[in-house]
Amino acid sequence: MQHIFDMIVIGGGPAGYTSALYASRAGFDTLVLERMAPGGQMALTDTIDNYPGFENGVDGFDLGVKMQSQAERFGAKTEFADVTDVDFTEKIKKISTTAGEFFAKTIVVATGANPRELGIENEKEYAGKGVHYCAHCDGRFYKDKTVAVVGGGNTAIQDVLYLSRIAKKVYVIHRRDSFRATKIYVEQLKKAENIEILYNSTVESIIAEERVSGITVKNSDAGEKKKLECDALFVSIGRIPATEFLKGKINLDESGYIIADETTKTSENGVFAVGDVRTKELRQVVTAVADGAVAVHFAEKEI
Ligand code: NAP
Numbered sequence: 228m229q230h231i232f233d234m235i236v237i238g239g240g241p242a243g244y245t246s247a248l249y250a251s252r253a254g255f256d257t258l259v260l261e262r263m264a265p266g267g268q269m270a271l272t273d274t275i276d277n278y279p280g281f282e283n284g285v286d287g288f289d290l291g292v293k294m295q296s297q298a299e300r301f302g303a304k305t306e307f308a309d310v311t312d313v314d315f316t317e318k319i320k321k322i323s324t325t326a327g328e329f330f331a332k333t334i335v336v337a338t339g340a341n342p343r344e345l346g347i348e349n350e351k352e353y354a355g356k357g358v359h360y361c362a363h364c365d366g367r368f369y370k371d372k373t374v375a376v377v378g379g380g381n382t383a384i385q386d387v388l389y390l391s392r393i394a395k396k397v398y399v400i401h402r403r404d405s406f407r408a409t410k411i412y413v414e415q416l417k418k419a420e421n422i423e424i425l426y427n428s429t430v431e432s433i434i435a436e437e438r439v440s441g442i443t444v445k446n447s448d449a450g451e452k453k454k455l456e457c458d459a460l461f462v463s464i465g466r467i468p469a470t471e472f473l474k475g476k477i478n479l480d481e482s483g484y485i486i487a488d489e490t491t492k493t494s495e496n497g498v499f500a501v502g503d504v505r506t507k508e509l510r511q512v513v514t515a516v517a518d519g520a521v522a523v524h525f526a527e528k529e530i
Contacts, residue, residue, distance in 0.1 A: 232258045233530045234523075235322055235331035237310055238469075240267025241512045242502025243337030244294035244303075245519025250335075251301035253523065255530060258331070259298070259305045260324060266291020267339045268503070269512055271364045278512050290512075313476050315495040333497045333526040336477075336485060337519070338469035340503045340510070345377065345462055349433040357439025357459045362386035365459075371395045372458040375442055377430050383463035384408040384416055390461065391419045398455055399424045400444055433460060468504050480506055491522040497529045 234250045236243045239261030250257040264270060272287035295305065308326035315334065322329045342360035344350055350358055359365040362376070366389055374394045376387045379401035391397045399416070404426045406413045416422055427447045434441040434454070441456045468483045478486045478494035485500035487493045493500050501518035503510045 229328075229330050231319055232256050232329065232331040234258070234333045234335060234526060235260060235320075235329055236335040236337055237322065238262075238267065238337035238339060238502075238504070239265045239295060239305065240291070240337055240339050240502060240515065241269055241294060242339075242504075242515035242519045243267070243335065244291075244298045245516040246335040246337060246499075246501055246522050247298035247303040247519075248294070248301065249520050249523035250526070251298055251303040253527065255523075255527075257298075257303040258329060259295075259303060260308055260310055260322065260329070261305055262307070262309050264288075264291070265295040265305075267337075268341075268361075271361050274363075275512060310472055312472060315476055315498050318497070320497065333499070333529050335491075335499045335501055335519075335522050335526070336470075336473070336493075336504055337501045337515075338504050340466035340468040340484075342462065343465045343467050345430060345464065347430060347432060349435055350462075353433060353435045353439050356437070357435060358433065359459060359461050360463070362389050362461050362463070366390050366393050366461075369394050369459050373456065374398070374459040374461060375400055375430075375455060375457045376461045376463055377401075378463035378465070379403060379406040379408060380463070380465060381408045381412060382465070384412040386461055386463045387422060388412065388415055388419070391422050395421065397422050398457060400428045400430055400442075401426055402429050402447075403427065430460065466503070470504060489521065490525055491518050492525060497526070499526060 233255035234257045236246045236259045247259045269287040270291040274284040276284040308324035312323040314321040373396045375398040377400045431443040431445045445452045484506045487500040487505040491499040499522035501522045502515035
């Protein structure tokens with residue numbers, strides 16, 4: 228006889244473990260399927276300053292581990308496995324993973340979103356050796372050095388402002404002639420003395436031996452290419468939701484996010500989407516954990 232869980236949570240970030248906490252505390256037989264380690268993207272952030280209750284900030288990795296322990300105190304279990312397929316067509320849902328098949332009455336998808344890559348040569352090879360995707364995680368390694376940030380959205384501009392307080396010089400490389408980011412951030416950017424903006428520009432290549440030593444940038448107006456010496460390239464061009472395994476199984480928007488409103492209910496009965504993976508305005512730890520609680524509130528009716 229196959230074991231049927233009340234709830235399977237896919238993804239062990241803050242949204243996932245909050246769902247697991249609320250579900251297990253309510254007495255539901257709950258399993259979390261996690262690929263690597265608890266915490267999700269949060270675990271890559273060294274100090275989280277905007278999560279209430281930690282007056283001096285909190286290490287993202289530590290917070291992830293604490294969230295896992297708290298859910299497990301009430302009986303939630305964790306299985307480390309990659310989900311390869313799902314079947315939501317029956318009342319009892321099936322999740323296929325690298326560790327076998329699992330069954331549950333309700334599913335919470337909490338797989339989050341990963342940084343978008345530029346897709347240029349050397350990018351993967353030098354990831355962590357000068358190519359970075361999280362300024363708040365890795366910026367501190369570049370004190371008094373020169374760094375470049377590519378992107379023009381809110382995340383990129385916040386990354387630039389953060390890095391300008393650490394690095395000697397920050398180049399901003401943006402593919403258009405105006406920023407997508409909110410005006411208030413852009414104004415701060417223009418005031419900083421150690422920031423140089425390169426509009427209508429794209430990163431063509433990464434120059435590196437053991438580590439990154441520069442980049443080549445192409446300007447689309449003049450068509451000219453120039454070499455910039457820098458110690459790091461921070462890629463901040465948006466994120467891609469981790470929903471590849473859900474294509475054709477659940478309604479996604481044009482960017483791949485699961486369509487779900489504040490109730491966290493998806494197009495499939497008994498399947499809920501929480502945290503960064505669902506369509507929402509503000510993707511933060513605090514909004515992710517709120518989703519986790521809401522999903523269990525509605526899932527209770529299905530169990
Ligand atoms: P985003 O708003 O989608 O911006 C992505 C940026 O990267 C855009 O400037 C885009 O250029 C550029 N880009 C995309 N693909 C590129 C490529 N292949 N090569 C070069 N450039 C590329 O993403 P985000 O900044 O990560 O923000 C995500 C969401 O979170 C947004 O809704 C944002 O407002 C929100 N957010 C809010 C705050 C806040 O404080 N309120 C902070 C962070 C994030 P184009 O402009 O030319 O498309």
